[in-house]
Amino acid sequence: MSDCRGSPHERLHQEGNGSCVLAFNGHIVAKAQMHPKKPGKMDKQRLRAYLKLIEQVLTCASGEEFQILESNRELVDSELLQVMAQVAEQLTADGKQNSAEVLLGLRSELLDMLGISETPTSANPSSQDYLEFLTEVLLAIDNSDSDPKVIYPLLAANLDKLDDKFIDILQTWASAKLSEAEAEYIARVIWEFSNLIQQFPLGNKANNIEIAIAGYKQVLKVFTRESKRESWAAIQTNLGQAYRNRIRGDKAENLELAIAHYQRALSVYTKSDFPIYWAMTQTNLGQAYRNRIRHPRAENLEKAIARYQLALSVYTQSDFPYHWAGIQTNLGEVYSDRIRGGRAYNLELTIDAYQLALEVYTQEDFPIEWAQTQTNLGNAYSDRICGDRAENLEVAIEEYQLALEVYTKEDFPIEWAQTQTKLGIAYRNRIRGDRAYNLELAIEAFQRALSVRTKQDLPMAWAMTQNNLGSAYFKRICGDKAENLKLAIKAFQLALGISRNCYV
Known part of the structure; x- marks a missing residue:
């Protein structure tokens, strides 16, 4: 293969909702939930490994592709295929058609090797095709215990059906089924499907989120606040996440809906009864207020700070070090943007928050978070008003140089x-x-x-x-x-x- 295909540019960061975002040439191309036991480490590293493998096969000499794949057999799975498809899509959007075709050709061969079919069931799927697909997906979710490695290849093979018509079919089918005796059982399967489709990295992201929202709303017909208050609160949180990430509709209105759903969840998730869920929702509310468009910006930032501080009353450094550090990082970012209070004072709060985060984000255990925090500190010291200006710039330079120990060009x-x-x-x-x-x-x-x-x-x-x-x-x-x-x-x-x- 020639060098004309270009070299991939990789980027990974953590979002406040506990997901990992993968970018290629500066554009987001995939999203995945982080490892539940050790947030921000295992799944993020695997996504990074996938992208590095893609870079290797795109820049190697012709004929060496499968030798590289063979030496990385532990990475060749359905999740790699998902990332390959997203990278190819971005390459096409960037005008690098040759690279995209090479990658898609290799991906097609891997599909055959892994026995995964992506051929649509029909060029123009009928309502019956949609219904059969919906039934197949829900049955697969039930049988596989919601395993993405089972469900995502099935969704990938039916991308042509993940559209508005699918939403209509889902709503019609669910309305009928949820009136039957096994309504609660069916509602739980639809709930799992909505969670999976919201995180599905392929297809049209806007469509996927709309499908998830439609599914959650159907489930709420069964899991009401009166009958299943804990499940109802969890679905309110799911809807909050979906509206925060929503692409369709008015962004300002979507954020208002997200805030409303989080606040509903808090009517059940009290600190005394559900401290962890309460703190998680407070953190999510902080993120929503921070990005809020309506109402004065200064007021929204104060509300974000208040929510983060509430979350810290549960997410303590001793019990939840990673979450605690993440909230400290969020606070540092909000203090940096804060309008109320003196600029000099807010920058001191920014520096304090980032330095606290570094008590957990060590270079050895969390190198990416450590490097990002060093960069954030460099920015804060560059802008710092208190102290000696010359000394502040020396500290900023030192922080940037530390970050470059992890942030290598390669x-x-x-x-x-x-x-x-x-x-x-x-x-x-x-x-x-x-x-x-x-x-x-x-x-x-x-x-x-x-x-x-x-x-x-x-x-x-x-x-x-x-x-x-x-x-x-x-x-x-x-x-x-x-x-x-x-x-x-x-x-x-x-x-x-x-x-x-x-x-x-």
Whole structure:
């Protein structure tokens, strides 16, 4: 295979709802729930392993693909096929059709080897086709104990049916079945299906969420607050998650619905009766308030802070260290954006929260979270008002350099480039040391960032970095002044080609 196919860019991060997001060339392409026993570690690492394997087969010499797959047999499963499909879709969207075709061809061969069929049952599925598919999926969920490795290949083989017509069929079928004697049993299966389809990484994400919402609403006809209050509260939480992630409809309205569902869940999930679920829902509410569009931004951020602090009364460092650290990170981010209170004071709270998170996020146990927190601290110290400005910039530089111990160009190119850009800004603003030398370090950092932040793959980030590079050349002391001005003008003009107001 030739190098014209391009090199994948990987990115992983944790969301507040306990899921792991995988990105390729700067775009989200897959989502998966984290390992329930050790959040943020096992499943996230496996997703990362899948993407690295895909990168290897896309950049290896022709004929070596199956040798690479053979040496990574433990990764060749249905989940790998799901990620391959998403990556191929993104490659196509990015105009890298050759790479996408190569990957899809390899994926097709793997489908045959694993005995998985993705041939639709009909070019134009009838209502009966939809009904048979729905019945097959629900039966598979029941028989497999909701195993995604069983259900997801079945969904992948019927992507043509995951649409609005499927919602109509589901609602009609459920309305009839949920009036029968085994209504509670059927409702639980539909509930499991809704959970699975909401997390399903293939197909149309917007459709998948709508199907999940429709399923949850049907289940609520059986699991009412009066008859099954705990199940009712859990489904309210599920609906809150679905509306928070919803693509269709008005974003502001979806967030209001998410908040309303979380608040309903809290009418059952009290701290005294269900402390863990109560704390989890408080955290989810914090995320929703933080992103809320309606009502004053300052008020929403205060509500987010209050919810996170409530959650910390249960998610203590001693009993729930990982969750505790995650909430500290959330608090750090909200304090950084906070409108009320003095800016200087809020930045001190930001720094305190991130430093607390690092008591759990060690480089050895949680390298990705550790690196992200080091970067966040670097940003906070760069903006810090209290203390000595020169010392704050030295600390920021040190934090960015620590993050780069994990954020390598090979493993985390997007984060590596972003950190290089931040490092360049810190060097450009640095007070200590030789001014001329600091500006040379800044230019080198910006140029390194541009090896990943290309105009083709990340146009806005590319423009931002060009703008920063132009500023560094404009201030440059070394070299010929006229030549430096030419370089500065060129960088500024390149940035203007994408945006007239780009900065990091």
